Amino acid sequence: MLVAGLVMWSQPVFAQDSAVAATAHKASQEPASKAVVFTTQQDHQNMLQQLGITKLRPGRNANENAPNAANYDEANANPYPNLPDVMKLASGERVTSPERWWKARRPEIVELLEREAYGRVPGNVPSVKWEVRETREIQAGGKPAIQKHIIGVVDNAACPEIKVNISMSLTLPKDAAGRVPVLMSFGWTPFEPSPFALGGRGGQGGPRPPTKEDKLIAAGWGCAILNPSTVQDDSGGFQRNPFERNAKADAKPIGAGLTRGIIGLTNLGQPRKPDDWGSLRAWGWGASRALDYLETEPGVDAKRVGIAGVSR
16 A cells, blocks of 8 residues: 655665654554654554554565566566556446436546545644734736735644644735636745755846746736645655755754644644645645635635646
């Protein structure tokens, strides 16, 4: 079973790390009322324990005589040449009408994706209340625009230790004659610093190229940016990047993993089950909640909202 948001390491080191295993096991046994904080390793170890996995399969070996030798024969490159027919039900019955697709075959495919890839969204996910925190006028694409910073405050009454505030920006043409279509993307909003921005880059090599926001506003569209890390941290717990310019050798995990964010809040700070949702499914949920807000925005044509740049 594949679990979205769970990093499946190729080395079995964590399954044999007794210190991590002991910590993860102890934390998972805490009373349900006490939220735990798992790092990436602890979450990974806890999931292995739930699945009964004590050792992970090693990656391919360059030694051709090894049991797990890498394959270079194209004839053996596809172990599953006969993929299931997408237009056949699991029973073998062929789908012959749109009604059969929507009512029978599509639910089968959704079930497979939920169980094996993305996980299931629980039925008790807390509600979101959207608040406009800041509004300003800017120039985008050579035209005046209105830019808003909107925060989705998730109800954490059931687990006050965990706070989730979803960050989104919305930029609309100031002089639009009516409602405009909007393109949403994932990223850091203009109201928050991006951890990938390098100081001084914008002033080197001449003027900066137009941004997607510039292009959309110039075309008469709106631009929404949703910060997915404010829905669910992608890292599963901060780990130092050794290639960072200012990396610190003694940096410790911050624990902003899957027992935090919307997944952690919904689970009341407890570890996930194997078929629970992971980060990717949580981001999709966040985009749906962002659409809920856009449907209330007078300047947005909510029937023409798209999403782009979702690389995974």
